[in-house]
Amino acid sequence: MGVRLIEALAEGAGEHAEGPEHWAPEVARRFGLPTAAGLDQATFYADLAGPHGRCHVRVCAATACFAAQAGRHLPAIQGVLG
Numbered sequence: 027m028g029v030r031l032i033e034a035l036a037e038g039a040g041e042h043a044e045g046p047e048h049w050a051p052e053v054a055r056r057f058g059l060p061t062a063a064g065l066d067q068a069t070f071y072a073d074l075a076g077p078h079g080r081c082h083v084r085v086c087a088a089t090a091c092f093a094a095q096a097g098r099h100l101p102a103i104q105g106v107l108g
Contacts, residue, residue, distance in 0.1 A: 031057055035067055039074045040082075046074060083107065 034056065038049045046068035054064025068074045073084065085103055092099075 031059070031063070032067060032071075035064065035071075035074050039068070050074075 031053070034053050035046075035050060038053045039046065042049045046065060050064035050068035051061040052064075053068075054061055057063075073082070083103070085100065087100070095102075
């Protein structure tokens with residue numbers, strides 16, 4: 027059930043512009059789970075927790091990514107996306 031819940035939460039995040047407190051409880055109820063089960067997962071994973079616009083861009087900020095590009099990748103992406 028864990029994978030299905032995460033998939034349903036990811037779908038909910040993609041369908042709603044507001045934060046998970048607005049949609050995650052309903053996702054949890056569909057699985058017969060308490061509200062906290064949906065909110066815990068939805069607020070733990072960064073891709074689910076933040077509001078999404080039309081496009082969702084995720085950029086690696088891990089040490090290896092910074093080391094590979096000396097941190098230049100973030101300004102480069104910001105320059106392209108505005």
